Amino acid sequence: MIAIIDYDAGNIKSVEKALLALGEKAVVTRSPGKLLEADKVILPGVGAFGDAMGKLTEYGLAQVIRQVIEKGTPFLGICLGLQLLFEASEESPGVAGLGILKGKIVRIPEGTMDGERPLKIPHIGWNSLEFSREGRLFAGLLEPYVYFVHSYYLKAEEDIVTARTQYGVSMDVSVEKGNVFACQFHPEKSSDTGLTILKNFVKIDA
Numbered sequence: 001m002i003a004i005i006d007y008d009a010g011n012i013k014s015v016e017k018a019l020l021a022l023g024e025k026a027v028v029t030r031s032p033g034k035l036l037e038a039d040k041v042i043l044p045g046v047g048a049f050g051d052a053m054g055k056l057t058e059y060g061l062a063q064v065i066r067q068v069i070e071k072g073t074p075f076l077g078i079c080l081g082l083q084l085l086f087e088a089s090e091e092s093p094g095v096a097g098l099g100i101l102k103g104k105i106v107r108i109p110e111g112t113m114d115g116e117r118p119l120k121i122p123h124i125g126w127n128s129l130e131f132s133r134e135g136r137l138f139a140g141l142l143e144p145y146v147y148f149v150h151s152y153y154l155k156a157e158e159d160i161v162t163a164r165t166q167y168g169v170s171m172d173v174s175v176e177k178g179n180v181f182a183c184q185f186h187p188e189k190s191s192d193t194g195l196t197i198l199k200n201f202v203k204i205d206a
Contacts, residue, residue, distance in 0.1 A: 002202070003038035005065070006030045007055040009045035009080060011186070018188035022199055032064045040202065041068050044188075045080035046149065049105065050092030052080055062098060069100060069180055074204045077182035079150060082175070085182055091152050101177060103156035111168040119168045122151040127165040127185075135162030135176050136204060137183065137197050144193045146185040148173075154184060179204075 004015055006028045019026040027034060035041055043065065045052055056062045069075050077085050086097045089105035097105075111119050126145045131138065138144065153171040163174035163183075173184040181201060187194035 001038050002026045002040045002042065003035050004028045005035065005041065005043045005061060005081075007045070007052065007059055007061055009047050009052055009055070011044050011046040011079065011188070014186075014188045015042060015044045015078065018195060018198055019202075022195060022202065024202055030059050030061060032060065032067075035061075035064050035068055036071065036073075038068075038073065040074045040076070040204075041065075042076045042078065042201075043081035043084065044078040045084070047080055048091060049080070049083055049089040049097070049152070050095040052084055053092070053095050053097065056084070056098075065098060066100065072179050074179050074201065075181065076201050077180075078188070079184060079186055082154065082182035082184050083152065085180065086154065086156075089152060100180065101156070101160060101175060101182070102158045103154055103172070103175075105152045106155055107152050108150075108167065108171075109169060122149060123153075123167050124149050127167060129163040129165055129173065129185075131163055132161050133159075135174060135181075137174065137176070137181055137200050138163065139200050141193060141196060144190075144197075146183075146187065146190040146193060146197075148185045150184060 086103040160175040187197040
């Protein structure tokens with residue numbers, strides 16, 4: 001059973017529908033018992049970093065997430081779910097993230113694409129991925145295009161980055177460390193490529 005963490009964030013239902021399309025049993029829950037019993041756990045989300053950390057704390061989910069990861073359960077953060085796994089975000093100064101992975105979330109800088117076109121923020125749309133090392137989420141994918149919606153991006157401090165993309169700057173957009181996986185883009189909105197990524201996650205053994 002795959003558990004999707006319910007903390008009142010956006011985009012949770014889209015992830016559930018994508019898993020159902022793969023024939024997987026998914027449950028949206030904030031029950032500590034169900035999360036700790038799950039075969040896989042996903043932390044999706046669209047919204048503000050500070051508000052999200054407030055909800056995780058309010059519902060007692062921050063500690064449960066740490067327990068799930070310490071237990072060795074394969075864990076996937078998506079979009080805001082990636083950002084929350086790190087230490088801090090410029091979006092919410094003074095608010096600590098979960099700190100499970102080392103890195104910082106920073107705002108996409110104003111600028112231009114190719115020195116000409118102005119960057120639009122938030123970054124919305126399809127971009128290609130550049131693999132920095134082999135990542136288990138990308139098995140069978142050669143030149144994937146995936147869908148993004150974000151104004152902040154990851155600068156990781158450890159050698160955990162599996163994919164990057166270019167949008168004015170080079171952005172770390174997928175990471176992997178042990179049983180923890182995360183991506184800034186939305187696999188549930190990335191057509192067949194995204195379904196392959198989710199399928200690869202589902203196949204990962206604890």
